[in-house]
Amino acid sequence: MWTKLVSTTALLTAVTLAGPLTGAAHAAPTPPPVGGDSLGSRGLVKPAGIKAPPKTKATSYVIADHETGQVLAARNAHGRYLPASTLKMLTALTLIPKLDKDLTVKPSRNAVNQEGSAVGLRSTPIYKVDDLFKALMMSSGNDAAMALAETNGGLDRTMADMNAEAKRLQANDTVAKTPSGLDKPGQSSSAYDLALIARAGLANAEFRRYISTKTAKFPAPKKKFYEISNHNKLLWRYKGMIGVKNGWTSKAQGAFVGAATRNGHTIIVSIMKHTGYFWDEVPELLDWGFTARGKVTPVGRLVDPLPVQAPVQQAAPLVSGPAVAPSGTSAAQPLLDHAASEQTATSRTLGSAAIGGGLLFGLIWLGYGIRRRRRSRL
CATH class of the missing domain: 1.10.287 (Helix Hairpins)
Structure with a gap:
């Protein structure tokens, strides 16, 4: 009985x-665009009372004030496109704090044989991590990207770290599938996210050093060296240019993120899916940004990173024997409390x-x- x-x-x-006996579940509302409602527009968004930014063949772009995070103008800011080598900004930002720059690395054959742009690595232990970051951000070396990923514990771990860093930055349009930016199904970013990543990178002294270096000596076998140069042409052409990164593949087309300083203020410009030669257009967009900053109502903002999560405290080790609930409670109480919270x-x-x-x-x-x-x- x-x-x-x-x-x-x-x-x-x-x-x-088991839950409600009547009523249908309601779909969750669509979250607003990160950085402001106006940035959800696919067309040009600019402040009132000022001439529109110069024309560009870029499908998507963002012009932002680095110090305040104000977005001064944008077109299709959250449109998702292939990032090409601009994704290397996220690789660097993720791995710089994790890797000892003085560590000596022997690249694997897999790293040495990566397709696309390369710095010319050999499978010999002659490279410091510092050298690989220079190769990554100056020469856009896909071989260096893979070597750094392997040094971090492998490709899978590095991709997980990069995507976690993107989420921390609230770069929610970004999905990293490769450390180099080589095209891969499912990989994406946006002009807004690239500006976010660049802004975070500029706050890191090592990141800033790599992107602003014009030329450097790079190790070669038999204790020799050769010179590498930065692929960012605007380091030589535009006064005040700091960096950041250019990229191109046949599917992604042209992508670029640039940051420059004038009179103590820094402007960031990011462009994606550019169908032509962007090296003459980006300076005009930067000039417009310097003219507009501090004089117009922004159309959005670059959000701040999320706070770093505190480590989760480990649960106390289990003790053999029957579980005992605290005095005055039932062992089933947590289940009942959770179920009650779900009731209508x-x-x-x-x-x-x-x-x-x-x-x-x-x-x-x-x-x-x-x-x-x-x-x-x-």
Whole structure:
């Protein structure tokens, strides 16, 4: 009888905790665009009372004030496109804090044989991590990108780290599938995200050093060196240019992020899916940004990174023997509390009735069983 009582009560409780008996689930509302509602537009968004930014063949772009994070103008800021080698900014930003720059690395054959742009690595232990970051950000070396990923513990771990860093920055349009930016299905970024990543990178002294170096000596076998140069042409052409990164593939087309300083202020320009030669257009967009900053109402903003999560405290080790709930509580209480939090007003009322009915039914059967057992002993 006692077994039947427990089974019946448990069944009634399980039915009650199953959730609402009526009503359909409502779809979650679409979150607003990161950085402001105006940045959700696919067309040009500019402040009032000022001439529009110069024309560009870029499908998407953002012009932003580095210090304040204000977005001064944009076109299709959150449009998702292939990032090409501009994704190397995220690779560098993710791995610089993780890797000892003085560590000596022997690149694998896989790293040495990466397709596309390369710095010319050999599978010999002659490279410092510092050299590989120069190759990554100056010469856009896909071989250096893979060598750094392998030094970080492997490709899978590095991709997980890069995507976690993108989420921390709130670069939610960005999905990294390669450390180099080589095209891969599912990989994406946006002009908004590239500006976010660049802004975060500029706050890192090592990142800033790599992107602003024009030329450097690079190790070669037999204790020799050769010179590498930065692929960012504007380091030589535009006064005040700091960096950051250019990229191109046949599918992504042209992509570029540039940051320059004038009179103590820095402007960031990011462009994506450019169909032609952008080296003459970016300076005009930067000039427009310097003219507009501090004089117009921004159309959005570059959001700040999310706070770093504190390490999760490890649970106390399990002790053998039956679990004991704290005094005055039930071991099932956390489950009941969670289920109660999921109830609607209707299901909560029905659930209370069902639990009450189930308990009352169980008590009646318990009393009946006890009386029968007493009579059988007489």
